[in-house]
Amino acid sequence: MSVLKVVEILGNSNVSFEDAVQNVINEAAKTIKNIKSVYVKEMQATVNENKIVEYRVNTKVCFGIVDD
Numbered sequence: 001m002s003v004l005k006v007v008e009i010l011g012n013s014n015v016s017f018e019d020a021v022q023n024v025i026n027e028a029a030k031t032i033k034n035i036k037s038v039y040v041k042e043m044q045a046t047v048n049e050n051k052i053v054e055y056r057v058n059t060k061v062c063f064g065i066v067d068d
Helices: 017-028
Strands: 004-013 035-048 051-064
Touching: 004 017, 017 035, 017 051
Parallel strands: none
Antiparallel strands: 004 051, 035 051
């Protein structure tokens, strides 16, 4: 039987939504092992002078529970 846990993590990027999601994964991987998937719950963009200056994502990161 597989047991998974989900945590909600916010991320951002000046490049793209995809980069914002990758930033979430990179930071989460520093303390979370066995990441299985990322669900993008919400996307937002900050605009300044009619240009997107920041991409933001609200994600749910799913990972397996490791039994030592």
